[in-house]
Amino acid sequence: NSTYGTGGMLSKLTATKMAVSLGIPVVITGKEDSLENIKEGKTTGTFFKPSKPLKQSKKLFAMMEEPKGVVYIDEGAYRALKDGKSLLPAGIKRVEGSFNRGQVVVLYTQDGLLAGKGKTNFSSEELKKVLGKKGEEVKRILKTNKEEAIHRDNLVVF
Known part of the structure; x- marks a missing residue:
């Protein structure tokens, strides 16, 4: 943890990369955002759009x-x-x-x-x-x- 909130950022970005490649949208945000805000598209965080979905077996x-x-x-x-x-x-x-x-x-x-x-x-x-x-x-x-x-x-x- 740091003053700038970068603790574990590499892990977050690695997980984000994996999720979007599997067709799953991701939002990285601070604790001030609620799930309701995120679902309504009112987040202050960063939204990562998913790639095209993979075949189910993959x-x-x-x-x-x-x-x-x-x-x-x-x-x-x-x-x-x-x-x-x-x-x-x-x-x-x-x-x-x-x-x-x-x-x-x-x-x-x-x-x-x-x-x-x-x-x-x-x-x-x-x-x-x-x-x-x-x-x-x-x-x-x-x-x-x-x-x-x-x-x-x-x-x-x-």
């Missing part, structure tokens, strides 16, 4: 499943995700935690910006073997026909 895993690990991605990968592409191992810089195929991980940029959440096609150990690698090399090393670390259908980008 909302469910984004909100309900606890992440089992963290994957750090480069800026090129983040731009690709924002354009609706899948996450490829070529854009992964670091993997933390221990997770299996099909488990949820949280994605961060190298700068620590929350980028998204997704269900992995590979375990943490498999991903560590193919960090920065491209398509055919990933398939050869992991003896699989998949090259996406996280397919776009199993990904929520914040």
Whole structure:
């Protein structure tokens, strides 16, 4: 807490980013605002309009499943995700935690910006073997026909 009321602001903004990407409107305001004022649009706080709603299945895993690990991605990968592409191992810089195929991980940029959440096609150990690698090399090393670390259908980008 401070004189200027910035205590926990990073947490508030991270939660706001996640909520609006899931189609949920958010108001950050001071204690002087009542819920009635906010519902009537008379808030003195800041209103964050939600993004287009996600498919129900994406909302469910984004909100309900606890992440089992963290994957750090480069800026090129983040731009690709924002354009609706899948996450490829070529854009992964670091993997933390221990997770299996099909488990949820949280994605961060190298700068620590929350980028998204997704269900992995590979375990943490498999991903560590193919960090920065491209398509055919990933398939050869992991003896699989998949090259996406996280397919776009199993990904929520914040």
